[in-house]
Each structure stands twice: as C-alpha cells, then as structure tokens.
Amino acid sequence: xxxxxxxxxxxxxxxxxxxxxxxxxxxxxxxxxxxxxxxxxxxxxxxxxxxxxxxxxxxxxxxxxxxxxxxxxxxxxxxxxxxxxxx
Numbered sequence: 433x434x435x436x437x438x439x440x441x442x443x444x445x446x447x448x449x450x451x452x453x454x455x456x457x458x459x460x461x462x463x464x465x466x467x468x469x470x471x472x473x474x475x476x477x478x479x480x481x482x483x484x485x486x487x488x489x490x491x492x493x494x495x496x497x498x499x500x501x502x503x504x505x506x507x508x509x510x511x512x513x514x515x516x517x518x519x
Contacts, residue, residue: 434491434507436462442477442512446470454510459489460500462510477512488513 437451447470456462467474478484483499490511496502504510 434504434510436466436510437512439512439514442473445473445476457504458500459483459491459496459498459502459504459510462504463500483512486514 433453433455435451436454438446438449440450443450446466449470452466452469454462454465456465463474463477466477476484477487478500481500483489489496489499489502490509490513491502491504491507492509495513
C-alpha cells in the first residue's frame, strides 16, 4: 500500500495533511480518491485527463512517463512534483 505525499503547495487544500496511505492501483484512482476526500484538489493536479503542465508523478523515486495511467501496484511512495526542465 503506497504512501501518497502531498506537496507543500497543496497542503492548504488538505487541511495540512502531508501524506496518506492508499490502496489504489493507478495514479488516476489516487487522484479520484483524493478528490473525494479533499474536494477541488483534482483541478490543482489535473488538466482534463492529464496531469497539469509542469507537474509530474514519481512512483518509488522514478518519474513516470504515463501520468494518470501509471500503475502504483506494490509501490511504497507516490509523489507529485514540479517538473524540472533544462537544456
């Protein structure tokens, strides 16, 4: 069961909750459950059916290319992080 870490910038929408253990199996399911518990958080994480531009998800320290479709399975940690670009 992964622990989902809430980024500091979103904690005002979670009443200060910084992490939650969840049994969901995909990032999409995690966000849906977060939305049920903290209405309005989905719009801060998603743009339609995709993660918001500039946002990435890391599952067990690996940045996902699949976004909402990423499987979390037996992962220990899920983090929403600001995407870093460079050149």
